[in-house]
Amino acid sequence: xxxxxxxGRKTAIRLTLNLLRRDAKEVEAFAGSLLRLKQEVHYxxxxxxxxxxxxxxxxxxHSRDKHTVCVVADIQDVLAIxxxxxxxxxxxxxxxVISPMDGIGPGDIEIGxxxxxxxxxxxxxxxxxxxxxxxxxxxxxxxxxxxxxxxxRDDGTTIKVSQIARxxxxxxxxxxxxxxxxxxxxxxxQPL
Amino acid sequence: xxxxxxxGRKTAIRLTLNLLRRDAKEVEAFAGSLLRLKQEVHYxxxxxxxxxxxxxxxxxxHSRDKHTVCVVADIQDVLAIxxxxxxxxxxxxxxxVISPMDGIGPGDIEIGxxxxxxxxxxxxxxxxxxxxxxxxxxxxxxxxxxxxxxxxRDDGTTIKVSQIARxxxxxxxxxxxxxxxxxxxxxxxQPL
Numbered sequence: 001x002x003x004x005x006x007x008g009r010k011t012a013i014r015l016t017l018n019l020l021r022r023d024a025k026e027v028e029a030f031a032g033s034l035l036r037l038k039q040e041v042h043y044x045x046x047x048x049x050x051x052x053x054x055x056x057x058x059x060x061x062h063s064r065d066k067h068t069v070c071v072v073a074d075i076q077d078v079l080a081i082x083x084x085x086x087x088x089x090x091x092x093x094x095x096x097v098i099s100p101m102d103g104i105g106p107g108d109i110e111i112g113x114x115x116x117x118x119x120x121x122x123x124x125x126x127x128x129x130x131x132x133x134x135x136x137x138x139x140x141x142x143x144x145x146x147x148x149x150x151x152x153r154d155d156g157t158t159i160k161v162s163q164i165a166r167x168x169x170x171x172x173x174x175x176x177x178x179x180x181x182x183x184x185x186x187x188x189x190q191p192l
Numbered sequence: 193x194x195x196x197x198x199x200g201r202k203t204a205i206r207l208t209l210n211l212l213r214r215d216a217k218e219v220e221a222f223a224g225s226l227l228r229l230k231q232e233v234h235y236x237x238x239x240x241x242x243x244x245x246x247x248x249x250x251x252x253x254h255s256r257d258k259h260t261v262c263v264v265a266d267i268q269d270v271l272a273i274x275x276x277x278x279x280x281x282x283x284x285x286x287x288x289v290i291s292p293m294d295g296i297g298p299g300d301i302e303i304g305x306x307x308x309x310x311x312x313x314x315x316x317x318x319x320x321x322x323x324x325x326x327x328x329x330x331x332x333x334x335x336x337x338x339x340x341x342x343x344x345r346d347d348g349t350t351i352k353v354s355q356i357a358r359x360x361x362x363x364x365x366x367x368x369x370x371x372x373x374x375x376x377x378x379x380x381x382q383p384l
Contacts, residue, residue, distance in 0.1 A: 073365070080366055080371070081366065081378065084374050085375065127381055131364070132361065162384060165377040166357060167359040168357070169373045170376060173324070174322075175268040176272075178361065180276075185358070186273065189319055
């Protein structure tokens with residue numbers, strides 16, 4: 001148990017002793033859940049988020065806008081964006097970002113499958129909701145370039161590419177905003 | 193001394209005892225600095241930031257762009273924006289934001305003088321760098337409305353009004369961004 005993130009030796013012992021004090025039934029149920037976790041949780045064939053079926057509930061929903069694809073690094077980002085209630089399109093989970101320092105190249109994440117989706121699905125806009133880090137920017141830049149491989153639609157339109165806004169957080173004051181963010185927020189000011 | 197912000201009774205005593213142990217000369221120099229602080233520091237007649245002369249070094253600089261005015265709540269915001277190195281216009285310090293809860297109305301902060309400046313100076317753009325709070329938004333909205341009093345220039349142009357971008361902070365990941373900020377960042381996404 002002490003190989004789980006954030007759980008060291010002491011916490012692992014405390015958790016184990018707690019489990020030991022419980023009913024056998026409870027522990028069996030927990031073990032069963034862990035087994036089912038690996039057996040029953042799948043990744044969506046289209047967007048690669050977790051799913052209990054071959055295609056996830058977002059990709060198979062009729063009320064979601066299939067013309068808009070939000071590209072994220074991880075499954076947690078899908079959950080965070082769903083929580084905002086501001087997005088009605090579908091997703092594409094890369095499973096990481098390009099990071100030469102960590103040995104992660106474009107071929108190690110789901111970029112090829114994204115480009116394929118763009119060729120076969122009627123997508124009009126791709127929104128990058130990637131980390132606002134050098135790795136996230138590199139990944140966005142690389143995908144942007146790759147998307148130029150996608151031929152224009154029959155009606156002559158090409159795919160619109162955007163990224164989520166960067167700037168000062170809602171509730172924050174300029175004074176307490178880091179200078180890189182504040183500097184970019186000035187450069188990317190929005191007309192009122 | 194314990195009426196200073198962040199300094200309670202205990203800290204005040206510790207600071208006082210520290211001063212007592214120092215040379216008389218050092219303490220006299222400190223007292224002198226405090227006196228000069230009130231005598232020599234002025235507020236700029238134009239932008240209301242602190243200044244050692246009637247007009248501050250930013251307002252009187254020939255290399256600053258007088259066509260662009262950045263409206264901020266406090267002097268600290270001027271310092272924060274100067275630190276970014278991304279802004280070459282001038283400022284207007286309101287000295288607070290409209291806050292009915294705290295009894296601060298439009299007449300209590302430097303809005304009237306801003307509108308006057310717009311009438312007499314060749315300003316083309318006003319940028320709000322106000323807190324991303326309800327009070328900051330109210331203040332921006334009110335000023336925006338007041339700026340419509342300003343007659344168009346002789347060349348027919350009106351003043352452009354913008355606000356600094358809001359969104360996810362540089363270095364942050366969508367997953368760890370609060371949902372209000374993330375939601376707005378999606379709505380205000382920027383084309384690449």
